Amino acid sequence: MMDGATPKQQVVNGFPKSTACINIYYIIYNNRKMVMKLNCRVVYACSQFSTSAVAIAPALLPHKQMPWASSSSSSSSCIIQDKDLLCRSLHPSGTGLHVLDLLDRGSLEPHPTLYHLLLKKCTRLRKLKLGKIVHAHFLDSIFRHDLVILNTILNLYGKCGCLDDARKLFDEMPLKDMVTWTTLITAYSQRDRPFHALLLFPHMLSLGFFPNQFTLSSLLKASAAFTNTPHIHSHGTQLHAFCFKCGFQSNVYVGSSLLDMYARCGCMDEAHLVFDALHTKNDVSWNALIAGYARKGQADHALWLFWKMLRQEFQPSHFTFSSIFGACASTGCLEQGKWVHAHVIKSGGEIVAFMGNTLLHMYAKSGSIEDAKRIFDRLVQRDVVSWNSMLTAYAQHGLGKEAVQWFQEMLRTGVVPNDITFLCLLTACSRAGLLDQGQYFFKLMRDYNIEPQISHYVTMVDLLGRAGHLHEAKRFIGEMPIKPTAAVWGALLGACRMHKNMELGTYAAERVFELDPHDSGPLVLLSNIYASAGRWSDAAKVRKMMKESGVKKEPACSWVEIENTLHVFVANDDAHPQIEEIRKMWEEISVRIKQIGYVPDTSHVLFYMDQQEREVKLQYHSEKLALAFALLNAPPGSTIRIKKNIRVCGDCHSAIKFVSQVMRREIIVRDTNRFHHFYDGSCSCGDYW
DNA sequence: GTAGGGTTAG
Numbered sequence: 001m002m003d004g005a006t007p008k009q010q011v012v013n014g015f016p017k018s019t020a021c022i023n024i025y026y027i028i029y030n031n032r033k034m035v036m037k038l039n040c041r042v043v044y045a046c047s048q049f050s051t052s053a054v055a056i057a058p059a060l061l062p063h064k065q066m067p068w069a070s071s072s073s074s075s076s077s078c079i080i081q082d083k084d085l086l087c088r089s090l091h092p093s094g095t096g097l098h099v100l101d102l103l104d105r106g107s108l109e110p111h112p113t114l115y116h117l118l119l120k121k122c123t124r125l126r127k128l129k130l131g132k133i134v135h136a137h138f139l140d141s142i143f144r145h146d147l148v149i150l151n152t153i154l155n156l157y158g159k160c161g162c163l164d165d166a167r168k169l170f171d172e173m174p175l176k177d178m179v180t181w182t183t184l185i186t187a188y189s190q191r192d193r194p195f196h197a198l199l200l201f202p203h204m205l206s207l208g209f210f211p212n213q214f215t216l217s218s219l220l221k222a223s224a225a226f227t228n229t230p231h232i233h234s235h236g237t238q239l240h241a242f243c244f245k246c247g248f249q250s251n252v253y254v255g256s257s258l259l260d261m262y263a264r265c266g267c268m269d270e271a272h273l274v275f276d277a278l279h280t281k282n283d284v285s286w287n288a289l290i291a292g293y294a295r296k297g298q299a300d301h302a303l304w305l306f307w308k309m310l311r312q313e314f315q316p317s318h319f320t321f322s323s324i325f326g327a328c329a330s331t332g333c334l335e336q337g338k339w340v341h342a343h344v345i346k347s348g349g350e351i352v353a354f355m356g357n358t359l360l361h362m363y364a365k366s367g368s369i370e371d372a373k374r375i376f377d378r379l380v381q382r383d384v385v386s387w388n389s390m391l392t393a394y395a396q397h398g399l400g401k402e403a404v405q406w407f408q409e410m411l412r413t414g415v416v417p418n419d420i421t422f423l424c425l426l427t428a429c430s431r432a433g434l435l436d437q438g439q440y441f442f443k444l445m446r447d448y449n450i451e452p453q454i455s456h457y458v459t460m461v462d463l464l465g466r467a468g469h470l471h472e473a474k475r476f477i478g479e480m481p482i483k484p485t486a487a488v489w490g491a492l493l494g495a496c497r498m499h500k501n502m503e504l505g506t507y508a509a510e511r512v513f514e515l516d517p518h519d520s521g522p523l524v525l526l527s528n529i530y531a532s533a534g535r536w537s538d539a540a541k542v543r544k545m546m547k548e549s550g551v552k553k554e555p556a557c558s559w560v561e562i563e564n565t566l567h568v569f570v571a572n573d574d575a576h577p578q579i580e581e582i583r584k585m586w587e588e589i590s591v592r593i594k595q596i597g598y599v600p601d602t603s604h605v606l607f608y609m610d611q612q613e614r615e616v617k618l619q620y621h622s623e624k625l626a627l628a629f630a631l632l633n634a635p636p637g638s639t640i641r642i643k644k645n646i647r648v649c650g651d652c653h654s655a656i657k658f659v660s661q662v663m664r665r666e667i668i669v670r671d672t673n674r675f676h677h678f679y680d681g682s683c684s685c686g687d688y689w
Numbered sequence: 690g691t692a693g694g695g696t697t698a699g
Contacts, residue, residue: 116690151690158691182691189692217692257693287694294695322695357696364697388697395698423698455699487699672699 097130100137112143119152128160151179158187163196178209186218194222198235213253216243220257224264236261250278256285263292287319294327300566302327303336310343318355325358332643332670333561334366353381357389364393367641367668367675387415391424396674398685400432407441419450423459430463431674431685438463458487465495470504486516490525497525505529520546558622559643560630569625572617578629585628586619593658601651623652623669631663644671657681 099118102108115138122131135153138144150173157166170176170184181204188197201219204211211219216239223236240258243249249258255278262271275281275289286309293302306324309316321344328337341359344351351359356379363372372393379386387410394403407425410417422445429438442460445452457480464473473492477484489511496505509526512519523546530539558569569576576582590598600618618624623644630640648656648671660667661681669676677684 120690148690155691177690179691184691186691212691214692221693253692255693260694263694282693284694289694291694317695319695326696354696359696361697383696385697390697392697418697420698427698458699 097133100133103137110141110143112146112149115141115143115146115149116152119149119156123152123156123159126160128156128162131156131160145175147173147175147177147180151177151183154180154183155187158183158191161191163187163191163193176209178204178212178215181209182212182215182218185215185222189218189222192225194225197222211246213248213251216246216248216254217257220254220261224257224261227264227266236265249274252278252280252282252285256282256288259285260288260292263288263295266296268292268296268298281314283314283317283320286314287317287323290320291323294323294330297327297330299327299331299333299336303333303340306340318349318352321349321355322358325355325362329358329362329365331566332366332559332641333566334362334368334641335561337362337366350380351375351378353379353383353386356380357383357385360386361389361392364389364396365670367397367670367677369393369397369399382415384415384418384421388418388420388424391421391428395424395428395431396670397677398431398674400428400434400437403428403432404434404437417448417450419445419453419456422450422452423455426456426459426463430459430466433467435463435467435469454482454485454487457482457484458491461488461491462495465492466498468495468499470495470499470501474504474508484511486512486519489515490519493525497529500529502529502535556622557645558626560626561641562630562633567626567629569622569629571622571625572620573622573625576625576629578632581632582625582628583620585632586624589628589631589659589662590619590655592662593655596658596662598655598658601654618651621649621652623648624655627656627659627667631659631665637665639666639668641668642670644669647671647673648676653683653687657683 099108099114103110103114108114115134118134119131122128122134131153135156138149138153143149150169154166154169154173157163157169166184166187170180173180181200185197185200185204188194188200197219201211201215204215220236220239220243223239226235239261240249243254243258248254255274259271259274262268262274271289271292275285278285286305290302290305290309293299293305302324306316306320309320321340324340325337328334328340344355344359356375360372360375360379363369363375372390376382376386376390387406391403391406391410394400394406403425407417407421410421422441425441426438429435429441438460442452442456445456457477461473461477464470464476470492473495477488477492480488489508493505493508493512496502496508505526506529509523513523523542527539527542527546530536530542556571560567560569567576573579602618623642626642627640630642634640648669653676656667656669656676656678658681659665660678664680667678669678674685
């Protein structure tokens with residue numbers, strides 16, 4: 001250490017005396033002539049390095065005011081004692097170029113650590129441009145063959161997404177080690193090129209490099225990207241065998257990647273086995289398992305694991321909460337989601353971006369649009385996803401005008417819309433019958449350089465079709481610049497069902513069947529079209545065709561959550577232990593609603609039978625069973641929330657309106673398309689859905 | 690020097 005205590009205090013007079021200040025001071029103190037020469041440069045460099053250096057910058061007044069200015073020295077080089085400190089003080093907004101400048105001028109002694117620290121900083125702050133300059137500078141230095149530094153540069157390119165630069169550097173490196181291979185594999189794995197990552201593995205092995213836990217974690221992540229490809233899935237199982245053979249499968253990093261790989265392929269039993277076999281578990285292993293169940297829509301299991309995780313004193317993170325809220329959103333478990341939300345508040349956690357968006361989404365998906373808005377208002381950061389989630393909430397509630405206003409507010413705030421924004425907006429317009437505005441927004445997409453995807457075309461066909469413009473919708477399909485998919489024709493078919501157009505409906509159904517012969521949806525719709533028009537023999541033909549081709553219709557189900565338990569009902573099902581009470585309840589309700597004007601609409605029964613039989617069939621649609629059950633078991637006066645896996649049928653829709661009036665209950669039904677808020681004899685959809 | 694987990698549509 002030098003004897004510079006006295007001038008140090010004078011320089012930093014009135015400013016915080018941090019180590020960074022002292023460090024910069026050493027540069028000046030060691031070479032008094034350099035102060036003359038480099039004064040401005042050093043002050044500028046200081047201002048780039050740290051906030052405390054910025055603080056001392058004004059104190060570096062003209063040299064004559066400094067205590068050492070009158071002295072002279074012949075020293076020609078500046079030696080920084082603590083280079084590490086200098087680099088660590090590099091400010092995020094700084095260019096760092098002055099460190100290189102000081103190196104060029106011989107004011108700093110070159111050292112691999114200096115390059116290393118600069119590159120690490122560039123990687124962490126994703127400062128690619130500066131990183132490239134440091135790379136060029138490094139290649140001119142005597143350390144240009146240093147493998148550790150070259151691996152660090154490779155990692156910088158990978159983390160910044162410059163995969164071509166990374167590959168070029170990798171190919172040009174005369175000497176590689178296992179970290180070099182791992183770094184490139186990781187770059188490909190993290191940057192959406194899983195196949196490239198997997199391809200490197202056999203090559204690496206053939207050259208005699210043996211993978212470590214880092215390599216295997218990245219390879220497993222890459223193999224997890226292929227969830228729907230059986231051939232690739234076998235890569236995952238082969239890697240599992242490899243990990244097992246090398247004794248890595250119980251390692252917490254490798255094991256977490258392994259269980260995540262199985263979870264993403266939908267193999268939850270295998271994922272759970274890997275989890276149980278882990279020697280030590282951490283929050284990532286718990287989160288990977290919870291997220292797996294959440295993705296599969298098994299909210300009950302995800303929640304069970306969440307509470308178990310807490311009991312075992314693992315700290316849930318925003319990753320955990322995001323998965324839990326997502327699971328509650330998809331299954332409509334609002335009550336349990338609220339418990340977890342309460343836990344976040346109680347533990348003092350902030351509602352940060354990612355987690356906040358899933359929480360917002362959960363409230364929106366569960367029909368609590370006011371709660372969703374409250375969360376939106378409290379978000380610490382709002383991004384395009386936050387705005388889109390609210391837009392979706394308006395769309396699903398049929399609040400088209402509110403969605404349009406929200407979009408305008410979004411633009412005013414300066415948030416740039418993306419493809420999903422427009423999808424939500426078009427959906428909102430479609431469900432609210434806002435034909436002109438929907439067409440306007442579709443054209444507006446081009447102003448934002450967003451190329452309409454197939455989903456946008458599907459929504460446009462839906463918009464035109466619902467509004468009754470069936471032939472215009474067909475023309476629109478014919479003029480599409482991309483090949484229409486089954487979903488596009490399916491949207492037209494749905495509209496034909498709504499407007500009872502058999503001719504066009506049959507045509508659309510044929511197109512859907514050509515493109516997707518395994519989907520039961522179009523055939524069910526076609527059968528419905530015939531049945532509702534009384535053409536029973538045609539309806540029967542379609543049913544026979546379905547049977548012969550092995551196409552199976554997904555059974556209609558409804559769910560209702562009572563006291564944290566989800567109850568499932570299937571049409572005409574008698575599996576529920578309370579089924580007798582439920583039927584009796586519905587019969588009583590049925591009498592009461594008929595007294596105030598309910599008339600069963602038997603066109604929704606798809607089989608040929610007499611009027612009385614058809615009424616009986618209608619009585620036991622799954623949503624009616626769920627409603628009767630909820631009326632028996634839910635707290636008096638509470639809102640009843642029912643979820644359905646297909647669209648609510650017209651007769652049930654009418655019946656539930658009357659029930660809301662007779663029983664004085666708010667009833668919310670969420671079907672695959674939207675929410676229906678029934679209150680006092682009417683529905684929020686205005687009978688347009 | 691290199692690793693694993695979370696969001697919005699349909």
